[in-house]
Amino acid sequence: MSNHESSYVPKTRIEKWFDERLPLPRMVHSSFIDFPTPRNLNYMWTFGGILSFMLVVQIISGITLAMHYVPNDKMAFDSVEAIRRDVNFGWLLRNIHAVGASMFFLAVYLHIARGLYYGSYKAPREILWILGVIIFLLMMATGFMGYTLPWGQMSFWGVTVITNLFSAIPIVGESVVKWLWGGYSVSGVTLNRFFSLHYLLPFVLVGVVALHVWALHHVGQNNPTGIEIQTKSDSVPMGPYALMKDAYALFGFLLLYAWFVFFAPDYLGHADNYIEANPLSTPPHIVPEWYFLPFYAILRAIPSKLGGVIAMFASIVVLVFIPWLDTSRVKSAKYRPMFKYFLWAFFFTVIALGYLGGKPAEGTYVMWARIFTAYYFAFFLIIMPIVGLIETPLNLPRSITEAVLGKGGGALPGTVATAQAEKR
Numbered sequence: 001m002s003n004h005e006s007s008y009v010p011k012t013r014i015e016k017w018f019d020e021r022l023p024l025p026r027m028v029h030s031s032f033i034d035f036p037t038p039r040n041l042n043y044m045w046t047f048g049g050i051l052s053f054m055l056v057v058q059i060i061s062g063i064t065l066a067m068h069y070v071p072n073d074k075m076a077f078d079s080v081e082a083i084r085r086d087v088n089f090g091w092l093l094r095n096i097h098a099v100g101a102s103m104f105f106l107a108v109y110l111h112i113a114r115g116l117y118y119g120s121y122k123a124p125r126e127i128l129w130i131l132g133v134i135i136f137l138l139m140m141a142t143g144f145m146g147y148t149l150p151w152g153q154m155s156f157w158g159v160t161v162i163t164n165l166f167s168a169i170p171i172v173g174e175s176v177v178k179w180l181w182g183g184y185s186v187s188g189v190t191l192n193r194f195f196s197l198h199y200l201l202p203f204v205l206v207g208v209v210a211l212h213v214w215a216l217h218h219v220g221q222n223n224p225t226g227i228e229i230q231t232k233s234d235s236v237p238m239g240p241y242a243l244m245k246d247a248y249a250l251f252g253f254l255l256l257y258a259w260f261v262f263f264a265p266d267y268l269g270h271a272d273n274y275i276e277a278n279p280l281s282t283p284p285h286i287v288p289e290w291y292f293l294p295f296y297a298i299l300r301a302i303p304s305k306l307g308g309v310i311a312m313f314a315s316i317v318v319l320v321f322i323p324w325l326d327t328s329r330v331k332s333a334k335y336r337p338m339f340k341y342f343l344w345a346f347f348f349t350v351i352a353l354g355y356l357g358g359k360p361a362e363g364t365y366v367m368w369a370r371i372f373t374a375y376y377f378a379f380f381l382i383i384m385p386i387v388g389l390i391e392t393p394l395n396l397p398r399s400i401t402e403a404v405l406g407k408g409g410g411a412l413p414g415t416v417a418t419a420q421a422e423k424r
C-alpha cells in the first residue's frame with residue numbers, strides 16, 4: 001500500500017510459510033504499524049479511525065436488526081416495535097443502530113471540518129478528498145433510506161417530500177419520481193426497494209473507504225502545519241503512537257455514544273416517528289434528521305423548486321472542486337490570518353443553516369436562510385480563490401520537527417535531533 005520500508009519479521013515457521021505465499025500480515029503491519037505518521041497530529045486526526053469503527057458497528061447492528069425487521073408497509077412499524085419490546089436486547093440493538101447513524105454523521109462532519117481547516121484537500125490529496133465526498137454522498141443516501149424503514153409519520157412524509165423534489169427536473173422529472181417510488185405514490189414497494197438499497201450501500205461504502213485509506217497511505221497524512229514529512233524525525237510509527245491516540249479518542253467518543261444509547265435514545269429523532277405512517281394525514285411540520293438540516297435549509301431558501309434542488313445538490317458537489325478553488329500555496333489555516341476568519345464564519349454558517357432547516361420556512365427564518373446560503377456558496381466560489389491570492393501567510397516553520405520542538409529541534413547538544421536541525 002505505502003512506500004516506506006517494512007519492519008515486519010515473521011516470528012514462527014507458520015508465519016514465515018504464510019508470508020511467502022500471501023504477504024497479508026506484512027501488508028497490514030506495514031500499513032497500520034510501520035506507517036510513518038507526522039509526530040504533531042492532534043485529536044482532530046482521530047476521527048478517521050472513529051469513522052471506520054462506526055461503519056463496522058452500523059453494519060453489524062444493521063445485519064442483526066434485519067433478521068427481525070419486516071420490510072412490508074403493513075408490518076414494518078410493528079416489527080420495529082417488536083424488536084424494541086420482544087427481541088432479547090432488541091432495544092439495545094435498535095438504539096445502537098439509530099443513535100449510531102447520528103454519531104457517524106457527527107464524526108464525519110468533524111472529519112470534514114478538520115480537512116477544511118488544515119487544507120487536507122490540497123495537492124497531493126485531491127483524490128483522497130474526492131473519495132471522501134463520494135463517501136459523504138453514499139452516507140447521506142444510506143441514512144435517508146434507513147430513516148424510511150421504521151415507517152413512522154416522519155419516515156413516510158420525509159420520503160414523500162424529498163423524492164418529490166425530482167419532479168422539478170424538466171421533461172423527465174415526473175417519470176423519475178414514479179420510477180423511484182415504483183408506483184404512483186410512496187408505498188410498500190418503495191419501502192421494499194429502500195430496504196434493499198439500505199442493506200447494499202454500506203458494503204459499497206466499505207469498498208470506497210478502502211480506496212480512501214489506500215489513497216491516504218499512498219500520499220501520507222497531512223498535519224497541523226500542512227508541511228509534508230521531510231526527514232525521519234518528522235514522523236513516528238503509527239503503532240503504538242497514533243493507534244494509542246486513536247484508541248483514547250475512541251473511548252471518549254464511545255462515552256458520548258453510550259450516553260445517548262442508554263439515557264436519551266430518542267433525543268436526536270422526531271417524536272412523530274412513533275406514529276405509524278398514515279398517507280391521509282400530513283404532519284404540520286416535516287423535518288428530516290438533524291444531519292440533513294443545513295442542506296434542507298438551502299433547498300427551502302431558494303424560491304423556485306428546481307432552483308432549490310440544484311442549490312442543494314450543488315452545495316455538496318462544490319466540495320469536489322475545492323482543491324482547485326483554493327489558490328493559496330499554504331495548506332493549514334493556522335498560518336492563514338485572513339482565510340481563518342472566513343472559515344470560522346463558514347462553520348458558523350453551516351450550524352446556522354442547520355438551525356434554520358429545523359424551523360418553519362416562513363418570515364425571517366427564510367430571509368436568514370437566504371443570507372447564509374449566499375455566504376455558503378460565496379465562501380467556496382469567491383472567497384477561497386480571492387483570499388488565496390491576496391493574503392500574506394504567516395511564516396511557516398521549516399519542518400514538522402521545528403514546529404514541535406522549536407528552532408534547533410529543542411534537543412540537548414549532541415543528540416540526533418540537534419544534529420538533524422543543524423544539518424538543515
Ligand code: HEM
Pocket residue numbers: 044045046047048049051052055108111112115118120121125128129131132133135136205209212213216220221222223319
Ligand atoms: C465512512 C467515512 C470515512 C471513513 C471511514 C474515513 C476514514 C479515514 C481515515 C482512517 C483517515 C486517516 C485518519 C485521519 O486522518 O483521521 C482519513 C483521512 C482523510 N479523510 Fe476520511 N473517512 C471518511 C469520510 C471522509 C469524508 C466524507 C471526507 C471528505 C469529504 C474525508 C476526507 C479525508 C481526508 C482529506 C483525509 C486526509 C486527512 C489528512 O491527512 O489530513 N473522509 N479518512
